[in-house]
Amino acid sequence: DVANSLAARLRAQGVTRGDRIGLLFANGLWAHEALLATWRCGAAAVPLSPMLKAAQLRVMVEDAGCIALLASPEYKQLACEASGTLPVFTASSLAALAKSPEFIPFCPAREDLAVIIYSSGTTGLPKGIAHSHESRFSFASNFAAQFRFDARSVALSCIPMHSNGA
Numbered sequence: 001d002v003a004n005s006l007a008a009r010l011r012a013q014g015v016t017r018g019d020r021i022g023l024l025f026a027n028g029l030w031a032h033e034a035l036l037a038t039w040r041c042g043a044a045a046v047p048l049s050p051m052l053k054a055a056q057l058r059v060m061v062e063d064a065g066c067i068a069l070l071a072s073p074e075y076k077q078l079a080c081e082a083s084g085t086l087p088v089f090t091a092s093s094l095a096a097l098a099k100s101p102e103f104i105p106f107c108p109a110r111e112d113l114a115v116i117i118y119s120s121g122t123t124g125l126p127k128g129i130a131h132s133h134e135s136r137f138s139f140a141s142n143f144a145a146q147f148r149f150d151a152r153s154v155a156l157s158c159i160p161m162h163s164n165g166a
Helices: 001-011 027-038 055-065 073-084 091-097 131-144
Strands: 022-026 044-048 066-071 088-090 114-121 127-132
Touching: 001 027, 001 066, 022 055, 022 073, 027 044, 027 066, 044 055, 044 127, 055 073, 055 127, 066 073, 073 088, 073 127, 088 114, 127 131
Parallel strands: 022 044, 022 066, 044 114, 066 088
Antiparallel strands: 114 127
């Protein structure tokens, strides 16, 4: 699958547990594949809004301690401008390069960092809010209970993973 191929390529580039990867995507399939690939490497995702300027993105990338950026092809130039000296990978090129024969499981520890989501912050500077896998699972469990989801239920999320343009 795509997420597995992306994870294999990210691992080949040295991405490992505890690393932080900036994700620059519009809401869509590639964004979710990149998120799953990041988690399969044990890394934390830092979703970034393509609505922001490179300088604004760079503040978040540096604050989060990202080691690389993963972007959709249409945002590669913006990612390069925001990355400073960090490597930038495009999801489509990584998937094409790495067809992993082995399945890379998603096995995070509960306390592992899952995602850092930036808000606009009260000081005018973006503020990163760190979420563990446990907190994300708790949120999903509470959501499912509130709406009485069961094993047959299906939900569609149409909101972007990144903040609203912090």
